[in-house]
Amino acid sequence: MTPRNATKSPAHTKGRQIDGQALDVVRRLLGDGPRHKDLLIEYLHLIQDAHGHLSAAHLAALAAELKLSQAEVYEVASFYAHFDVVKEGEAPPAPLSLRVCQGIACEMAGARELLSSLKDALGGLGEAIRMQPVPCIGACDTAPAVALGGNRIANASSSIVAQAIADNMTESTIPPYQDFDAYRKDGGYVAIEACLSGQKTPEDILDQIDASGLRGLGGAGFPVARKWRFLLDNPKPRIVALNADEGEPGTFKDRHCLETAPHKVLEGALIAAWTTGSASIYIYLRDEYPHIRHILQTEIARLEQAGLTGGIDIYLRRGAGAYVCGEETALLESLEGKRGLPRNRPPFPANEGLFGRPTLINNVETLAFVTDIINNGAESYLAAGRPHYYSVSGRVRDPGVKLAPAGITVNALIEDFAGGMADGHVFAGYLPGGASGGILPAAKGDVPLDFGSLEEYGCFVGSSAVVILSDKDNIRDVVGNLTDFFAEESCGQCTPCRAGCEKLSNMIEAGDWDEGLIRELAEAMADASICGLGQAAANPVLSALNFFKGDLK
Numbered sequence: 001m002t003p004r005n006a007t008k009s010p011a012h013t014k015g016r017q018i019d020g021q022a023l024d025v026v027r028r029l030l031g032d033g034p035r036h037k038d039l040l041i042e043y044l045h046l047i048q049d050a051h052g053h054l055s056a057a058h059l060a061a062l063a064a065e066l067k068l069s070q071a072e073v074y075e076v077a078s079f080y081a082h083f084d085v086v087k088e089g090e091a092p093p094a095p096l097s098l099r100v101c102q103g104i105a106c107e108m109a110g111a112r113e114l115l116s117s118l119k120d121a122l123g124g125l126g127e128a129i130r131m132q133p134v135p136c137i138g139a140c141d142t143a144p145a146v147a148l149g150g151n152r153i154a155n156a157s158s159s160i161v162a163q164a165i166a167d168n169m170t171e172s173t174i175p176p177y178q179d180f181d182a183y184r185k186d187g188g189y190v191a192i193e194a195c196l197s198g199q200k201t202p203e204d205i206l207d208q209i210d211a212s213g214l215r216g217l218g219g220a221g222f223p224v225a226r227k228w229r230f231l232l233d234n235p236k237p238r239i240v241a242l243n244a245d246e247g248e249p250g251t252f253k254d255r256h257c258l259e260t261a262p263h264k265v266l267e268g269a270l271i272a273a274w275t276t277g278s279a280s281i282y283i284y285l286r287d288e289y290p291h292i293r294h295i296l297q298t299e300i301a302r303l304e305q306a307g308l309t310g311g312i313d314i315y316l317r318r319g320a321g322a323y324v325c326g327e328e329t330a331l332l333e334s335l336e337g338k339r340g341l342p343r344n345r346p347p348f349p350a351n352e353g354l355f356g357r358p359t360l361i362n363n364v365e366t367l368a369f370v371t372d373i374i375n376n377g378a379e380s381y382l383a384a385g386r387p388h389y390y391s392v393s394g395r396v397r398d399p400g401v402k403l404a405p406a407g408i409t410v411n412a413l414i415e416d417f418a419g420g421m422a423d424g425h426v427f428a429g430y431l432p433g434g435a436s437g438g439i440l441p442a443a444k445g446d447v448p449l450d451f452g453s454l455e456e457y458g459c460f461v462g463s464s465a466v467v468i469l470s471d472k473d474n475i476r477d478v479v480g481n482l483t484d485f486f487a488e489e490s491c492g493q494c495t496p497c498r499a500g501c502e503k504l505s506n507m508i509e510a511g512d513w514d515e516g517l518i519r520e521l522a523e524a525m526a527d528a529s530i531c532g533l534g535q536a537a538a539n540p541v542l543s544a545l546n547f548f549k550g551d552l553k
């Protein structure tokens with residue numbers, strides 16, 4: 001009889017058996033380093049990148065290599081949209097992916113028509129290319145946009161895409177940006193040097209940030225200095241997590257920060273880590289930005305070579321296509337190599353965050369402005385009107401990232417920053433804060449876009465993703481797009497959000513605007529959902545009922 005604690009041979013292992021060849025492949029891809037469970041998503045990317053999918057044999061081999069259960073690896077792999085899990089007996093997908101963005105700005109620019117014309121034009125390439133309608137890829141200023149492998153194609157048409165395929169243009173293009181040398185020449189890293197050399201104290205930094213009134217620019221708008229101070233009483237080691245996972249439809253300003261001046265963000269992260277006594281920085285980058293991954297890998301190496309990190313370790317981690325991971329506790333789960341399921345609070349991340357350690361989570365743009373404020377002083381930031389970046393897309397002549405004072409109105413944004421309305425379009429309404437921030441009519445074009453100023457209308461500015469609608473846009477289609485997005489991206493953990501998003505989506509699709517039921521659903525979702533996704537998912541529908549009722553018939 002076999003003793004209960006004897007090591008079982010593979011022949012006795014329960015469940016799927018380990019394939020020797022698949023194990024060799026996995027070991028080769030993972031290399032010689034130690035195996036860390038929290039790197040599970042990175043390992044899955046290695047296999048996905050090398051093979052174009054994740055086979056059942058590879059997943060089982062990876063589980064064995066990491067000493068995890070197969071169920072654990074499978075549930076993580078199948079949670080994220082950028083992993084293609086292929087079960088036994090199933091055919092693997094075509095090796096090259098063509099992701100056609102269906103985000104709100106792209107839909108307004110003809111993404112649905114583009115998808116169907118691409119299907120017609122590329123139908124014969126079915127074995128070589130997999131076409132996928134996907135949520136926002138953060139290219140709203142160049143809508144409609146597609147991603148061919150790692151290559152983002154702006155203002156796409158079927159002929160442009162066909163040409164890119166013929167030319168095999170599947171790699172990401174690295175835009176010109178301020179590299180390490182240019183940043184240093186421009187006075188970069190002087191602020192962190194002043195910290196490390198003792199010319200500044202953590203209290204100096206906190207006072208400056210406090211005086212500036214800087215608030216988190218990822219969406220929540222929490223006062224930055226107050227958030228940093230929460231960490232100070234908690235035990236070391238502490239951690240900074242840099243949220244570079246902007247996924248709110250209409251938002252692309254973090255992309256702009258990282259693809260133009262990455263060191264300003266990195267210096268801000270170092271200042272945050274040094275001020276809060278944190279030993280490491282984890283950057284969680286959305287997978288839709290492969291060019292930024294390349295930039296950060298290159299520039300972090302230069303920064304470390306220059307010896308300017310003050311001993312603070314910087315780790316770059318890759319998301320895998322889940323909007324919910326922009327929520328800060330879902331992001332922590334994902335950094336730990338798990339499904340991105342938002343956590344219940346308390347405990348709050350400042351007490352118990354990444355790997356159970358006190359963690360400060362800040363957004364990319366927030367940390368870029370930290371560097372500016374420490375270099376130029378709080379007064380100059382205040383004198384400039386607390387500027388920050390607005391992602392402006394939709395029916396304007398010149399969409400893009402606009403640096404403007406906090407509290408600017410949408411009328412001023414359109415006229416003074418975005419070149420006015422696009423030809424043939426009359427301003428009819430706008431999304432002040434991406435998909436979740438609600439929708440306002442043109443009549444409310446003079447409301448300041450700032451934290452706290454839109455709430456009385458059931459809206460919020462969030463990450464300042466401003467999508468401009470015109471008389472040519474159908475409000476039912478806009479609401480349908482946004483509602484479908486939330487139904488697709490709900491992590492499904494809590495019933496009000498999971499069932500509520502789906503119900504709303506079905507109602508809008510069926511043209512059922514039962515106001516009583518919608519408001520009841522929206523209330524239950526807002527009251528009983530764990531995270532902001534479920535709490536705000538009904539906002540577009542409520543806005544339509546509040547401000548566009550005449551257009552819903």
Ligand code: SF4
Binds near residue numbers: 324342494530533535
């Ligand atoms: Fe998941 Fe939605 Fe619940 Fe958030 S509100 S935890 S997205 S089910």
